[in-house]
Amino acid sequence: MYHQCQERGYAAPVDVLMDIGVLPKQKYEDWRFGRVSYLEAICTVNLRKLSFIMHQMRIYARKNDLKPSYCYYKRWGVKKKNGQGHKPVIPLRFSKSGKPDIEKWYATHFVDVKRITELKKIRRSDMNGQKNLENDEKQFLIKSLTEQTILGKIQWTCTEYNPISLTYGIADDSADDACLSQMFDAETNLNGNAVQVDIMERIELGSGKGDITGSVSLDGEQGFERYEYGISYDTDYYDDCDAESVGVHYRESLPAALANALLPALTQSEAVASGFSFARFCYEDDEVGPLLRLPLAKLGEKLMRERRLMDFHRMVLDMEFRRQLLTELC
Secondary structure, eight states: OHHHHHHOOOOOOHHHHHHTTTSSSHHHHHHHHTTTSOGGGGOOOOOHHHHHHHHHHHHHHHTOOOOOEEOOOOOOEEEGGGSOOOOOOOOOOOOSSOOOHHHHHHHHEOOOOOHHHHHHHHHHHHHHHGGHHHHHHHHHHHHHHHHHHHHOOOEEEEEEEEEEEEOOSSSSSSSOOOOOEEEEEEEOOOOOOTEEEEEEEEEEEOOOOOOEEEEEEEETTTTEEEEEEGGGGGGGHHTTTOHHHHHHHHTTSSHHHHHHHHHHGTSSSSSHHHHHHHHOHHHHTTTHHHHSHHHHHHHHHHHHTTTTTEEEEEEEEOOHHHHHHHHOOO
């Protein structure tokens, strides 16, 4: 777990099992592709030993102040039905018993918040040398995608949607660490080149600040290129702003413009319908109760239940609209 946290900022139980030789990598891939019914069946030790290993992971996480973060595991290699529409999302099973608590711990990653902060600083330092050139290319690409979408010259396919949900417990269990979010993956063709875009919209429960982040990947003549973007990446301004200032300052930003153009084209997709069909607003435990009583969390759950993804999109940066939606709770 230590080496995983040092390398990427978090540790995952399935990776730990592979690192210590309990889970063969090829067998793990068989499980991910659905060729094995549950993960424990392909581990090289018995269930009692597996239970002990999982318990030791939790002890290590507590001693080192690693924060649990639930991760949804789905099957790889699922094909579209009859070659059309959205790829169905098939959840994976970890344990022989299928008990919710056991499934939860296998799917829980342990996050080293301090190490993630260090890795982000290292990454920013490494990127400084190419920053200006990449920013110019990134801005041109995002502007082109936005304009072509508005003009109806490119058509988008939504490949995956993660509905409005409440996440918490990465840094601590307070509202300051919790947020509402929704995520989209989509693809299109721009001037004969394949383009993939992912967009995450989020609102911090504590500060109320909205954010839009994501990436654009282009497979063109110069090879594969990937650009990341985000409102909160503008740390010099964003970190010191309140929610109202963020909304005003970034409402016309490139991330907001791309989301404004793209999301209306995705709302009626099969991926969105599929996402709503299996998702839940949050993973309920003893710690989430106080968060669910917060007005913003109640509103997020209401919008998720009523499948109002565009209302969520709008209230990320439009504070006046957010206040109007909050009156629905009265």
